[in-house]
Amino acid sequence: MIGKADATPMIAVKDLDRARKFYEETLGLKQIDDFGEGFMLKSGETTFSVYRSEFAGTNKATALNFDVDDIDAEVRELKDKGIMFEHYELDGLTREGDIYAGEGMKTAWFKDPDGNILSLIEA
Secondary structure (H helix, E strand, O other): OHHHOOOOOEEEEOOHHHHHHHHHHHOOOEEEEEOOOEEEEEEOOEEEEEEEOOOOOOOOOEEEEEEOOOHHHHHHHHHHOOOOEEOOOOOOOEEEOOEEEEOOEEEEEEEOOOOOEEEEEEO
16 A cells, blocks of 8 residues: 555756755755656655756745754754745744744745745754
8 A cells, every 4th residue: 555655755857966956055954866858856765856947937836844943043054045935824833034833833934046935944
C-alpha cells in the first residue's frame, strides 16, 4: 500500500545551477545526490528533489515548508542573504513584519529564484 511507502517532495526549477546555488548556499541545505536533470537535497531528516522543468514556478500554493525553532532568527538570517518575504491577506493570521502569527504558530513565506513558494513554520 502507498501508505507504507516513503514520499519525496519535488520542486521544479528552470535553471539547475541557479537552484543549486540558492538551496545550498542561501538556504544551507546539503546535496546528497545528483541525477543529471536534477538533484536531491537534505533538510533535517527530509529529502527532496529539485528537477528541471519548463513548468517551474507555476504553482501558486506553498510547495515546501521548513519547520524551524526560531522563526524570527531564520527570517533575519534569510533577509541578510537578500531573501524578500511575501505578504498575503489571510484570515486568522496577523502580520507582524514579515511573519504571520496564528493560533499556536508563526509562518513566513518566500520564493526561490523560479517563483516556487517556500515557507518557514514555527509551532
